[in-house]
Amino acid sequence: MDTEADLFYRRLPKVELHAHLNGSVSFETMEKLIKQKLHLNIEHSMTAIRSGQRRTLDECFQVFKVIHQLVDSEEDILMVAKDVIQEFAADGVKYLELRSTPREVTETGLTKRRYVETVLEAIRQSKEEEVDIDVRFLVAVDRRHGPEVAMETVKLAEEFMLSSDGMVVGLDLSGDPTVGHGKDLLCALQKAKNCGLKLALHLSEVPSQKDESELLLNLPPDRIGHGTFLHPEAGGSDSLVDKVCKQNTPIELCLTSNVKGQTVSSYNKHHFQYWYNRGHPCVLCTDDKGVFCTDLSQEYQLAASAFGLSQESVWGLSQQAINFTFAPEPIKQRLEKKWAELRPQVLQ
């Protein structure tokens, strides 16, 4: 049973800004997929990293390959996206920016365009079914696929930004950080920015990305994913920190993901503390709630316990995230109103 403290985090209205669709697939949804595709011989241990387990980042990326085998058709994507949206809503997330990499699968007839359309259909259906959450979509560029694919993806994202009634709001740059260099993707990212897509870029997720981060920070991005190795204590530099601070770029921080993926040695050594203590815009996120077996309530609870945050500070953290969304102003105002209404019930 949930304790009083657990209930506080679950009741806390939350904003999720860094959630990869295929990394967010829950145990229950995975069960359905595994049963439908028994011939693949996939077990749960291959799609999730349980409590107490650790993997290298490289092993995490192997997990995504397994999940992609299970999620390979329009029907799968529709089910996965609807389930993920429903689960975030059940966890008290009021606004969600989901991100995913459009994929084509010849065997099932899936195209990148249908991929995006299907995610948007899932968002639409969830809205029709009155799931209590506002969902937007970021089209993801997998750095592994190089500059040409990146440019194609930007064009697709732009098209949907113009035709999706505000559902597609931006572009994510993600994928294995040890593969490729951001300089090759600069042109595509610049184009995305010029056409009005907001940029959420994974930066300095591993120590070797210092030069890349210097370069990509000049765009500048609208939000930073992870930023684990930006600050000098982690092997980054003052110049990187100066840029991030001058631009006041919010950082999406994913504690469990970083600890389980072993880029951070323990919760209380997480760089959340560095940025939070500076008063820098920080937002707690799940990254891949399915793969890392977490949810956003748990991430808030872990941060509060590792860094001694009061319930009032936790409330402040969740509320300030509204400002870092890529949502238009009226949506932000609606969220502010919701937070004000819920405050007396949550902070007793």
Ligand SMILES: CNc1ncnc2c1ncn2[C@@H]1O[C@H](COP(=O)(O)O)[C@@H](O)[C@H]1O
């Ligand atoms: C752990 N830290 C991470 N760092 C970088 N990229 C990550 C990631 N976690 C997930 N992804 C990116 O998201 C894809 C899975 O979701 P989608 O198929 O796009 O929905 C992965 O293949 C990778 O490109």
